[in-house]
Amino acid sequence: MKQLYIGLAAMFVLTATGCNKFDDDINKEPNNPEKASATQLIASAQQSLPDIGSAFDKNASPYGIHYPQYISGTTFTENSRYNTVNFNFYPIYAGPLMNLQEAIRVASNPNEGPVPNQIAVATILKAYYFWHITDRWGAVPYTDALKGREDFTPAYNTQQQIYTDLFKSLDEANAAFVAGSIKNDIIYNGDVSKWKKLGNTIHLLMALRLSKIDPVKGAEEFKKALANGIMESNTDNFNYVHLVDKVNENFWYTSFTRLKRNWFAVSKPVIDYMQPLNDPRLPVFADKNVAGNYVGLEYGLPGSVSVVINNISLLGTALRQQNSPVYLVTHAQALFAKAEAAKLGWIPGGDGEAKANYDMAIQQSILQWTNSSNGAAEFLEQSQVAYNAATGLRQIAEQRWIHLFMHGYEGWAEWRRTGYPLLSPAPNNNSQEIPRREGYPTQEIANNGVNYSAAVSAFPYGGADNLDSRVWWDKP
The missing domain is CATH 1.25.40.390 (Serine Threonine Protein Phosphatase 5, Tetratricopeptide repeat)
Known part of the structure; x- marks a missing residue:
């Protein structure tokens, strides 16, 4: 190697x-660059x-x-049980x-x-x-x-x-x-x-x-x-926008639609956090089950368990279109960072500045994921969501965790740094803790x-x- x-x-x-994503006119002979x-x-x-x-x-x-813990495996659960080192x-x-x-x-x-x-x-x-x-x-x-x-x-x-x-x-x-x-x-x-x-x-x-x-x-x-x-x-x-063609399609489209693999359900920790708050992003993140409900799949199931797909919420259809984008670095992410920096005293303004950036971060996150601001004001008015100086760092971290949905390595890095949300290791993994590296x-x-x-x-x-x-x- x-x-x-x-x-x-x-x-x-x-x-x-x-690739048709950019010009190849720099080659004098396209077939012999x-x-x-x-x-x-x-x-x-x-x-x-x-x-x-x-x-x-x-x-x-x-x-x-x-x-x-954004996603739980329905068929092959080794990844959520940290079997690969x-x-x-x-x-x-x-x-x-x-x-x-x-x-x-x-x-x-x-x-x-x-x-x-x-x-x-x-x-x-x-x-x-x-x-x-x-x-x-x-x-x-x-x-x-x-x-x-x-x-x-x-x-x-x-x-x-x-x-x-x-x-x-x-x-x-x-x-x-x-x-x-x-x-x-x-x-x-x-x-x-x-x-x-x-x-x-x-x-x-x-x-x-x-x-x-x-x-x-x-x-x-x-x-x-x-x-x-x-x-x-x-x-x-900073988004990567896929195309409506096989060569440049979204990974999740390949998995769900082209290969017919219903292997990825939204995890119970995510849905249990979002659903009681009527989070406007939940219908984007997850599909309802056949009964018309959002039901997260338990995280870290043993490989021997058989999951009934119709009973759980698979990864949202909107996120697995052929041309669905991948969000890498975002405006809302920067606003959450500014909110935390204000709370830490790195920038002026204290809790007032932290709240302003926290509120705007959530608004921009909802707009990013749903293409609409509908529901953002009502969402922020809820007591569990409204910024509280006593619990500000935890609220910022948890809402950032939701915003970073599907950008797993970034969500993982922020969980390691802040300790939020409070997550439990997969229960069927030979006592392996959630990985740190x-x-x-x-x-x-x-x-x-x-x-x-x-x-x-x-x-x-x-x-x-x-x-x-x-x-x-x-x-x-």
């Missing part, structure tokens, strides 16, 4: 040239974004959605990250530019992928990774080192943008103002991750990102054993390479 660190970007970008442009490499990296919700394997059952990060490095590294190199070539906007966009996407990786595994190859033949066995950087460098990279990207747009952009259609706001919003959300481990640094980075300009409306959301790919022991062993021995809170050890910011 040494190919993880070999420069194979050209091979991966060729999958993008046949001479080389990939920076924007084509960026577009190829963008195509991997929805895979964040399915563990970078569209042919496998997703894992991230199970950790924060080691997960493979190789495809992320060899695919989107290698493409982005090559895009930065190509755009930086004097014969090609330099093109500041291309480099800035590639830098933001690279930071987003590395943020995802380090929040799942902790210490990972970073500084020495993506060097191709120069280094087959890269050392691991600590998560603290990675976060520090990602903050720096996002600062540089924010400062680098110039007037103009970029081609082949399948996310924002070349609008670099939206890319700039995305980079700063990622910076803001990363800063909040430090609330337990380094609140001083967290507040500093948070205020910097806020001053640089974050998302201002749902039109700024994912184990490294088993191939690393053979391919990069010295650096792998050094990383494990340096875990910030001790432990083994398993699901129970904690990443750096997840301070006990």
Whole structure:
């Protein structure tokens, strides 16, 4: 598996040239491309974004959605019982990250530019992928990774080192943008103002991750990102929009409609939280059962249990259309972060500012998920929802958990950081607690054993390479 660190970007970008999501007119001969442009490499990296919700394997059952207990398995329940310990990060490095590294190199070539906007966009996407990786595994190859033949066995950087460098990279990207747009952009259609706001919003959300481990640094980075300009409306959301065609369809459409697999029901914890509040988002998240009721499926059922599909609520039909979008970083998410930052004293305004941002976050979340503001005012008036200074941090965390529905790895990260909502481990899992991190790919022991062993021995809170050890910011 040494190919993880070999420069194979050209091979991966060729999958993008046949996709109708962006132009391929940069090739003199479409059937025999001479080389990939920076924007084509960026577009190829963008195509991997929805895979964040399915563990970078569209042919496998997703894992991230199970950790924060968004989904319960109806047929194969191993994922919700945490049976898999080691997960493979190789495809992320060899695919989107290698493409982005090559895009930065190509755009930086004097014969090609330099093109500041291309480099800035590639830098933001690279930071987003590395943020995802380090929040799942902790210490990972970073500084020495993506060097191709120069280094087959890269050392691991600590998560603290990675976060520090990602903050720096996002600062540089924010400062680098110039007037103009970029081609082949399948996310924002070349609008670099939206890319700039995305980079700063990622910076803001990363800063909040430090609330337990380094609140001083967290507040500093948070205020910097806020001053640089974050998302201002749902039109700024970082969404991956699928297409009405087989090659570019939503994963859940493939699973439910094309493969006829009713394997994913909305969990009992989600429906039990939302239904008593008449949450306007529930009809989007879940379908009613044949009796016309919302019934969540118990989480972590043993594999021997037979589920009667007609009795439970499957994942909502609206979320599994062929062209259903995947929400990755959103305006409401940033507003929840601002609400928490105000409550923590990171930004001025105290509980008044926390309430204002909390209320707006819920309103924008309802608008995002339902395409309407109907019901938002009534929802916020309920005593269990209305902001209360005494329980503010918990309310913010729980409503953020609902908002992040189906973005499992992000919901899981926020659960690890805040402890909310109060979730119980799956009951049929040999006493395994809810995971705190994912184990490294088993191939690393053979391919990069010295650096792998050094990383494990340096875990910030001790432990083994398993699901129970904690990443750096997840301070006990």
